[in-house]
Amino acid sequence: MNSERIEEILKNIGAEDTPVDVHKIAENISEDFSKTLTQPRQPGLIVLGDYIMKSRFIKSAVAAVVIIAAGIFFYTTNNIVPAAYALQDTIEAYNSIRWLHIDQSAPVGGQIWTSEFWFECDEYGNVNRMRYQTPYCGDAIGSMAIVGNFDQSQVWLAEHNLHLVGYGNPSSMLGFDITGVDPKVLFERLEQQEDAGQIILDVNETTLKNEPIIVTVTYPAESLSVDWKKAFYIDKATYLVTKSEKFQKRNGKFQLVNTYEFSGYNDEIDPAMFSFDGELPDDITTIDMSGIEAGLEQGHMTDEEVATEITKQFYEAVIAKDFTRAGQLYLAAPGFLVEKAFMGINVIEITSVGQAYPDSDPDSNKMVSLCKLLIEFGDQYYNSDAQMLIYPIDENPRLWIIGGSNVNVSPVSGEIQISKGQADLSKVTYEDLKPGELMQDWLILEPIRIEVRGDTLFPSEETQKQYFDTEQLDVTQFEPVVNFNDKIYEWAVLENEYGVINLTSVYEDWYLITYLWAQIDMPEEKQGTLGIGSDDSVKVWLNGELVHENWIVRGTVIDNDRVPVTFKKGMNQIVIKVQNRGGPWGFCCRLLDE
Amino acid sequence: MKFPGQAEVFQRARAKYMNFLASVLWKLTGDRELFTEAMQYALLGMWQHIGKLDGKKAGSYIYRIALSANTKAWRNRIGRDGQLSRNNFGFEKSPDERLNRDEITMMVRREICQLPAKQAKAIVMRYLEQHDYQTIAGKLSCTEASARSHVSKALATLKSKLATNA
Numbered sequence: 001m002n003s004e005r006i007e008e009i010l011k012n013i014g015a016e017d018t019p020v021d022v023h024k025i026a027e028n029i030s031e032d033f034s035k036t037l038t039q040p041r042q043p044g045l046i047v048l049g050d051y052i053m054k055s056r057f058i059k060s061a062v063a064a065v066v067i068i069a070a071g072i073f074f075y076t077t078n079n080i081v082p083a084a085y086a087l088q089d090t091i092e093a094y095n096s097i098r099w100l101h102i103d104q105s106a107p108v109g110g111q112i113w114t115s116e117f118w119f120e121c122d123e124y125g126n127v128n129r130m131r132y133q134t135p136y137c138g139d140a141i142g143s144m145a146i147v148g149n150f151d152q153s154q155v156w157l158a159e160h161n162l163h164l165v166g167y168g169n170p171s172s173m174l175g176f177d178i179t180g181v182d183p184k185v186l187f188e189r190l191e192q193q194e195d196a197g198q199i200i201l202d203v204n205e206t207t208l209k210n211e212p213i214i215v216t217v218t219y220p221a222e223s224l225s226v227d228w229k230k231a232f233y234i235d236k237a238t239y240l241v242t243k244s245e246k247f248q249k250r251n252g253k254f255q256l257v258n259t260y261e262f263s264g265y266n267d268e269i270d271p272a273m274f275s276f277d278g279e280l281p282d283d284i285t286t287i288d289m290s291g292i293e294a295g296l297e298q299g300h301m302t303d304e305e306v307a308t309e310i311t312k313q314f315y316e317a318v319i320a321k322d323f324t325r326a327g328q329l330y331l332a333a334p335g336f337l338v339e340k341a342f343m344g345i346n347v348i349e350i351t352s353v354g355q356a357y358p359d360s361d362p363d364s365n366k367m368v369s370l371c372k373l374l375i376e377f378g379d380q381y382y383n384s385d386a387q388m389l390i391y392p393i394d395e396n397p398r399l400w401i402i403g404g405s406n407v408n409v410s411p412v413s414g415e416i417q418i419s420k421g422q423a424d425l426s427k428v429t430y431e432d433l434k435p436g437e438l439m440q441d442w443l444i445l446e447p448i449r450i451e452v453r454g455d456t457l458f459p460s461e462e463t464q465k466q467y468f469d470t471e472q473l474d475v476t477q478f479e480p481v482v483n484f485n486d487k488i489y490e491w492a493v494l495e496n497e498y499g500v501i502n503l504t505s506v507y508e509d510w511y512l513i514t515y516l517w518a519q520i521d522m523p524e525e526k527q528g529t530l531g532i533g534s535d536d537s538v539k540v541w542l543n544g545e546l547v548h549e550n551w552i553v554r555g556t557v558i559d560n561d562r563v564p565v566t567f568k569k570g571m572n573q574i575v576i577k578v579q580n581r582g583g584p585w586g587f588c589c590r591l592l593d594e
Numbered sequence: 595m596k597f598p599g600q601a602e603v604f605q606r607a608r609a610k611y612m613n614f615l616a617s618v619l620w621k622l623t624g625d626r627e628l629f630t631e632a633m634q635y636a637l638l639g640m641w642q643h644i645g646k647l648d649g650k651k652a653g654s655y656i657y658r659i660a661l662s663a664n665t666k667a668w669r670n671r672i673g674r675d676g677q678l679s680r681n682n683f684g685f686e687k688s689p690d691e692r693l694n695r696d697e698i699t700m701m702v703r704r705e706i707c708q709l710p711a712k713q714a715k716a717i718v719m720r721y722l723e724q725h726d727y728q729t730i731a732g733k734l735s736c737t738e739a740s741a742r743s744h745v746s747k748a749l750a751t752l753k754s755k756l757a758t759n760a
Binding site: 007009010011012013014016019021022027029033088191192195196398 | 604616620621629633634637644645711721736
């Protein structure tokens with residue numbers, strides 16, 4: 001039969017009018033169905049169950065599902081042996097899947113964060129019921145469990161003894177589309193994306209029986225997701241996905257960012273898994289979130305504009321300490337939880353909010369908004385770069401919400417002034433040093449360069465350690481000039497405007513050592529604690545006695561190390577040695593009220 | 595977060611899509627028994643995924659529901675292995691025997707239900723609803739060229755499948 005003939009048949013079918021009695025049949029079925037919805041019972045599968053059993057055809061379908069649950073695993077055609085694997089094979093294999101379990105793992109800041117999903121799916125690949133559980137998702141939240149179906153969910157935060165009910169689709173709470181985790185939906189999308197030329201598929205199908213088919217997805221050069229790659233491992237016998245991995249190119253190399261391992265296909269999941277009944281402690285606090293007006297309405301704003309606006313409104317609410325409003329914009333979270341997440345940090349001002357842009361992650365529908373903030377914590381100021389992830393949660397009206405953020409914080413540094421040729425300790429004498437106040441004035445020794453031995457470009461670790469262990473001056477007695485290795489080094493007065501002392505701004509070379517000297521006048525003998533921050537290694541002497549040393553590579557954070565000391569009555573000499581082992585360097589020191 | 599009452603949204607969607615479903619499902623089934631079954635599956639699908647019928651992509655999702663309902667109805671009839679019980683429609687067993695027009699039409703319908711989702715949608719939109727390619731591209735969120743490609747691929751698939759039976 002040729003294409004023209006088929007077209008003619010299709011056109012004839014298209015030209016057919018629907019008979020009046022067929023319309024009547026449709027109306028009757030529809031009316032019957034609607035009546036079941038208005039019965040005074042909880043809408044849901046129970047009502048659908050009543051309806052299902054009215055139809056002998058659907059009865060048989062239900063029976064088929066039960067048989068599947070009893071152990072019929074996979075459907076394969078009897079008469080067609082595909083010559084090569086195609087995505088459609090996996091999509092069809094999932095037609096018979098109703099339950100699955102997924103283990104997720106993702107490297108986050110040197111740790112592996114893990115979570116688990118349990119899904120009960122329908123034949124569309126949509127998730128009917130789900131449970132998500134993670135033992136840790138950040139210090140502010142701790143462990144989290146979510147149960148839900150396609151339109152409602154509830155959250156259990158064990159560390160907070162909190163039970164939040166009345167949320168909508170669990171995707172909104174999780175910050176990603178849970179249907180995108182289901183391989184059936186995922187592969188349908190891949191098929192569509194391949195048709196549209198949005199992805200490049202590579203199928204590696206060896207003839208070895210036990211080796212999986214590996215489907216690799218990459219993105220064309222013009223794609224926003226060009227720096228991403230995905231790999232799916234598919235069981236040859238069943239065409240089901242056993243594992244998927246997602247990579248992102250960083251520093252020119254693809255690095256693993258996420259792994260999903262799929263198991264428990266059609267192992268019926270106990271319905272109790274999809275509920276918290278019987279699990280929650282008796283004294284748990286339950287909060288109904290259904291009344292929360294969550295998110296920001298898009299109105300006439302573009303996606304970029306609404307993402308920028310919601311970021312701005314969120315931090316404005318945080319600055320105003322209106323955590324209820326902030327929570328409405330951030331995952332529809334209760335205000336006190338948002339307040340807790342800030343852990344006492346005060347956001348002072350929004351320095352800037354950049355133009356938002358679409359997230360390059362191929363599975364993301366989020367916008368990314370970059371925001372610079374000035375924050376205060378522990379009487380000190382910091383610059384904060386916040387990357388906010390924003391996505392739509394509802395369509396009518398179109399609402400957007402913040403679903404996650406990555407925040408980097410760096411101490412604010414003021415301008416440093418160096419006055420050479422002034423080896424005068426009286427200029428760096430603290431007579432009324434208040435606890436918590438950073439010591440901003442020091443005598444600084446002209447930095448000593450660590451020599452490079454042999455043909456290497458950088459000093460060896462061993463050489464650096466030797467310089468750290470050996471003193472280049474007499475720390476018990478201040479001398480106006482220092483003679484080290486037949487070279488004279490002079491002191492200068494260092495005055496820092498505020499914050500930590502960023503030595504890179506005045507001495508930008510790597511592999512340098514310097515000494516800082518100051519004196520503290522104490523009216524009487526006193527025990528106290530010095531809060532020391534350093535980048536990198538540090539030694540501290542008080543009145544000629546070594547009180548602290550730390551051979552380390554790190555960035556300066558106020559009070560990196562806390563050093564208990566005893567000040568004598570009168571003038572106390574404090575000397576700090578800072579060694580730069582590469583990159584920027586700096587230090588800070590203050591007396592703590594401990 | 596507030597979610598509108600599910601039943602209310604369903605009723606709105608039902609009012610909006612009933613004629614569409616009746617028309618498309620009739621054209622896809624051409625058989626009152628199959629139609630009845632497909633219609634029931636479609637209503638169930640609408641109810642279970644009502645959230646998706648209340649948004650911007652509802653116009654596209656209803657096709658998915660209709661096609662899935664049609665596939666399930668056909669699958670009950672023809673079995674999961676894709677093999678039609680020819681006796682159901684009185685097909686002659688010998689491939690040499692000429693099939694009459696109704697039988698061929700029924701075969702085309704049967705094969706539509708086994709097309710990949712996008713191709714099936716494209717065929718329904720192009721021939722059963724007689725949309726132009728611009729409209730199809732809009733509904734499928736793809737370019738006009740891709741819409742043409744889906745229709746051509748679907749025709750090629752139908753041709754190949756039917757060649758063995760005709």
